[in-house]
Amino acid sequence: MKGxxxxxxEITLFSINPLKHNLDVEDIYDPVFDQISFHSFHLDTGxxxxxxxxxxxxxKSYNVSRFYHEDAARLLEDVLKETDFDIVQFEGLFVVPYxxxxxxxxxxxxxxxxxxIEFDVWExxxxxxxxxxxxxxxxxxxxxxxxYETEQINRFDQIFTISEQDxxxxxxxxxxxxxxxxxxxxxxxxxxxxxxxxxxxxLFHLGAMDWRPNKEGLEWFLDEIWPDIxxxxxELRFYIAGKSMPExxxxxxxxxxxxxxxxFDAIEFMNSKAIMIVPLLxxxxxxVKIVEGMAMRKCIIATGMAAEGINCVHGKDIMIANTPDEFxxxxxxxxxxxxxxxxxxxNARKTAERxxxxxxxxxxxxxxxxxxxSA
Numbered sequence: 001m002k003g004x005x006x007x008x009x010e011i012t013l014f015s016i017n018p019l020k021h022n023l024d025v026e027d028i029y030d031p032v033f034d035q036i037s038f039h040s041f042h043l044d045t046g047x048x049x050x051x052x053x054x055x056x057x058x059x060k061s062y063n064v065s066r067f068y069h070e071d072a073a074r075l076l077e078d079v080l081k082e083t084d085f086d087i088v089q090f091e092g093l094f095v096v097p098y099x100x101x102x103x104x105x106x107x108x109x110x111x112x113x114x115x116x117i118e119f120d121v122w123e124x125x126x127x128x129x130x131x132x133x134x135x136x137x138x139x140x141x142x143x144x145x146x147x148y149e150t151e152q153i154n155r156f157d158q159i160f161t162i163s164e165q166d167x168x169x170x171x172x173x174x175x176x177x178x179x180x181x182x183x184x185x186x187x188x189x190x191x192x193x194x195x196x197x198x199x200x201x202x203l204f205h206l207g208a209m210d211w212r213p214n215k216e217g218l219e220w221f222l223d224e225i226w227p228d229i230x231x232x233x234x235e236l237r238f239y240i241a242g243k244s245m246p247e248x249x250x251x252x253x254x255x256x257x258x259x260x261x262x263x264f265d266a267i268e269f270m271n272s273k274a275i276m277i278v279p280l281l282x283x284x285x286x287x288v289k290i291v292e293g294m295a296m297r298k299c300i301i302a303t304g305m306a307a308e309g310i311n312c313v314h315g316k317d318i319m320i321a322n323t324p325d326e327f328x329x330x331x332x333x334x335x336x337x338x339x340x341x342x343x344x345x346x347n348a349r350k351t352a353e354r355x356x357x358x359x360x361x362x363x364x365x366x367x368x369x370x371x372x373x374s375a
Contacts, residue, residue: 003362124282163309
């Protein structure tokens with residue numbers, strides 16, 4: 001939105017504000033919100049056991065249907081009647097249930113911006129679930145989600161994907177709509193680094209812990225990898241930060257592990273640490289935190305799955321590790337050779353500037369908007 005506003009685009013934002021991730025809109029101090037028309041609807045999207053059981057006997061995806069509410073649809077209808085929109089852009093799959101409302105009340109061109117391939121995330125989560133009944137239900141949810149996701153894709157005038165991998169996946173769905181790749185965009189004026197503040201040797205992980213892949217991956221790292229890593233250097237510290245931190249992480253038996261929970265300033269937190277650990281095992285799309293870490297000149301050690309969609313090269317601007325042994329060797333290399341992690345961090349910043357600059361990306365996006373409007 002910030003990039004488009006600089007180009008003179010008038011923006012209205014309609015947002016679902018889920019109870020689980022509820023944000024008090026009075027606490028939003030971003031100047032972008034002073035320049036747009038902003039509407040939000042508070043909605044409890046939590047899992048309800050009764051609704052989940054009833055849903056089994058329907059043909060709807062429970063993952064998606066939880067985000068639809070008739071009162072939200074009526075509010076959106078009022079917004080659509082107030083303004084003659086040229087473009088309505090759907091950010092992610094969970095607002096797509098409101099597509100019928102948009103099509104009924106405006107002649108605007110509709111764009112779907114796929115944040116990831118949602119059913120793919122759930123398929124991967126199901127594969128890692130060890131409890132058989134839960135795994136069966138997760139497989140059921142992912143099948144329902146796949147049907148919904150693939151059915152909706154051709155109802156849009158344009159598709160934006162986060163990565164080339166996602167574009168190829170959507171093509172395999174039988175997508176007929178035109179597609180363009182628009183990766184995560186960053187305003188690099190925000191990502192200012194100060195090498196004098198970096199503490200070494202330090203590792204860190206930053207991510208919301210109410211997102212299952214983050215919790216799952218971090219548990220794997222702490223159980224399978226960290227016990228060997230912390231013996232490498234008595235001064236080595238591993239910092240974990242993120243909202244909704246599970247209580248058991250605070251009681252993990254390790255003197256070298258520092259669990260900070262939710263932090264006030266993510267940029268300052270990243271700036272003060274040396275090596276970023278991203279041990280994700282079940283994701284799709286593009287990890288914003290990795291791109292932000294690259295912008296902050298961090299040496300990032302991540303699984304290949306976590307780095308999916310990012311145009312990076314192992315050993316040059318990132319380090320890829322998929323097994324405990326690979327993580328061990330990568331971390332050992334970094335803490336015994338500081339020049340290595342600094343070099344990777346510098347290359348990471350250059351890659352991020354090349355591929356994720358907000359101005360370049362929004363200028364391209366505006367060209368697509370103009371073509372759709374004039375078609």
